[in-house]
Amino acid sequence: MNKSFGKLRTFGLLIPILWKISGAALVILIGITLAQAFIPIAQLALTSRLVEEAALLFQGNSDQGMRDVQILVGLQLALLLSGALLGGVFKYTQQLFNQRATLYFDELLSTKVNRLPLSYFDNHLNYDRLQRTSFSMQLQGIGIIFTILTMIQNMITVIGYMVILFQFHWLLSLGMLLLVVPMLWSYLFESKAMFKLIIHQTPDERMSSYISNLLKSREGAKEIRVFELASYLIDKWKRIALRNVGRLLALERKTIGITYSVQLFTLTLLSGMLLFALHTGANGGLVIGQYVALAQALFSSQALVQGLAQGYSNIHQGLLHANEMISFVNLPEGNGEEGDQVFPSPIKQGITVEHLTFQYDGAPGPAIDGISFSIGAGETIAIVGDNGAGKSTLAKCLLGLYAPDKGSIAVDGVEYASISSSSIRSRMSAIFQDFVQFPFPVWENIGLGGINEIANRHKLQKSSEEANTASFIQKLPQGWDTVLGVQFDGGHELSYGQWQRIALNRAFYREFELIVLDEPTASLDPMTEAAIFENLMKLTNGRTSVFITHRLGSCRFADRIIVLKDGCLVEEGSHDALMIRNGEYAAMFRKQAGWYTKEWEEQSLGV
Structure with a gap:
């Protein structure tokens, strides 16, 4: 009960965040989802009528002849075109929402990180948490809303199918409900196991990512070549990566066995439902159009029910990640009470x-x-x-x-x-041993020391003269506009001593006590x-x-x-x-x- 309440609480905290990202986009997405949910139900009804009218037409027993068939085909086409149009609008709106959400969560994470006390970064466990939070924000926090929308759409469609099945026989509706339970259990098991694995593997993932970036970085290039470290570091990276892959594959083997057992049960149940429908039809309980609609409903329902179970599982996992994100955002800032x-x-x-x-x-x-x-x-x-x-x-x-x-x-x-x-x-002002070498123009590198006057060229010039950096700045290819470092196009590298003098200039550009x-x-x-x-x-x-x-x-x-x-x-x-x-x-x-x-x-x- 407490866990369920916790999930609802997390979801309740997440909704205002998603609304803040783009309330208008959410309204459009929800509206399209509801509209798309009824299209399969309408198509099913039209299919039943179309098959019946076509059968009568073939037998020569149709009063309206080809006209009714053409109308039904036209309505089917209209539904398909409407679905395609709604799908296009949904895709565009989803992309818009994704981009805004990515910007929002990236800004939220960056802002929060810089409000945390410096001591937060002295604990390796916090780096693990930071990486998980970054993953949660970028993927799970965004994806959970679309999973919910898909579930709502599938749920409405399934309920519509169940109503249709109930009209034929109540046992068919009961059978569809029985499809949900084992699927839901298997997907929940997988989502919980995957979340635990992500937490367990975070330190290895960070180390693997660090070594991979080191092998591709300019900072590590010299020592890697001088000490011939490439093979050693690649082997170290592979060992960690393969260890992570091994854990993932072990989980996959376990879940595949469970999934296969569940699918065997659901397919057996579905086959039984089809045989029951055939038996009913053979005894004169169904006409051909009804049976086609019934078979289509059963086959479609199996996929929809599977989607519902998987969607619930994804929401469960998404809420676990969202809880990580919300907990991180709510961490105390600064150095405690101030x-x-x-x-x-x-x-x-x-x-x-x-x-x-x-x-x-x-x-x-x-x-x-x-x-x-x-x-x-x-x-x-x-x-x-x-x-x-x-x-x-x-x-x-x-x-x-x-x-x-x-x-x-x-x-x-x-x-x-x-x-x-x-x-x-x-x-305050400072220069540290590990000062930052910003790959920005000279004026910006120094001006960052006094952000309120970052572009004050007169003050920058005066500051550089006082700090004795003006002489070598003037000799740079584009002077004050020279981009420092070679990470980006047109950049010019400085010696470490010159970088240090730039950092000193930056420190003294600031007004300080x-x-x-x-x-x-x-x-x-x-x-x-x-x-x-x-x-x-x-x-x-x-x-x-x-x-x-x-x-x-x-x-x-x-x-x-x-x-x-x-x-x-x-x-x-x-x-x-x-x-x-x-x-x-x-x-x-x-x-x-x-x-x-x-x-x-x-x-x-x-x-």
Whole structure:
């Protein structure tokens, strides 16, 4: 009972969505469905009359002769033409609805994904759910309405046939009802088993899709060729694909056996009904036209009843997928409950971090644990530490991308939890290690940093001059209009260092109160890095900024340095103070300095 109620509830939630996509198209589709449902019934009645009139005509017993036959043939032709016309309109309207539904669900999915907390993407199970939801939206969410319409059409036609059969004998109507039960059971079994298989195979499907895309991608092409990985990856992909195929075929073998048994029963029952009709006709209970109509009704009903059972099964499976979709759409957004205050602008006092703790789902321990420090207004802070120390996690908490499990972050005394997430995002800027290389024109690549002024060419030019990207932009084939990357026609590839400078320019194009730079110069040569950092100090002068780096020489540009180890804050201070302390930072600095010559150290780092 609860399951049935759940399906009805899901269907009730789905209807407003489908109506929103195109209510007019739904009305047209329903109207055509109802009209098409009565055409077979009318054809059956006309066929019975036509056969009877033709028999009388052949025997020379017809009063009207050829005229009645011609009228009946004309009516049959009119029904066929009407059915063809309605079918054409239905097909066009269905295509219209499909296209609108695809756009609607794609937009709905993309919008929802970008409203979920960033931590959602730290759990592999959520990737499985996301893929299933995408499948549910694109196929099941759209297809369920057409399955329902087909069922309504078939149901009306079957009821009409049952009325006709009942007029001949009530046992024929009962026999048709008996056709439904085993078919319905077999199709329901198959739909439930298939849905379970889809859920079970989602991780393998994702991995198979990833490897397939990797083999065809530009990003993977170099290493695949250098390390001769093609055969290995293809074999790995085939193993996964064949494993999935094996599971599917095993299910098919099981369902084929059930389906064959059900068909044997239904065909035996149908044959019995035909023999019963013949027996009735032989005893004078039927004329030839009635028997032809009866036989046509029985043969047509078998296919229609099978369609009804399969349709119900498809609806059952579709509602399971629709429930996945609706559950995903109703996931809580943002980082939980949030306030409605506005991010202070400009920052006057600074940012305070108190006892901050954050742990990833499934991780054995916290990524950052009980961290406390402050950032003064306009201060530049460097965060350093070994890999896995918690630097990037801390940065994402400062940006408001992660909500801490314990502790708090406050700006000018106002806690992040009291500020709306949109207000926090509007006052932040960042460049990450894995920044996006948009295959768009240069102006758009940079302008995305300030979406409200994306096409302000004057501001773009000024920003590029401040970020020292103007010189190489001018040398590109179409200047600001050059499409970057080679994925699309007319694109021009940049070096990774140039891409990084574009990303930096994008970050500084935005109006911000806090900027976080995660390894902003990781792919640049030492001379360019020094020049970039000098420029960064100019760009961040008087603006609150945090940068993460492994190259400790650049930390001398920072007002203060925060040293993390195993998720804990172990040291804090200026470069000189930390070197005098001779602790964790000093050890890391001296070890890294040993990579360079003494002359380079003296000239560039002043060691």
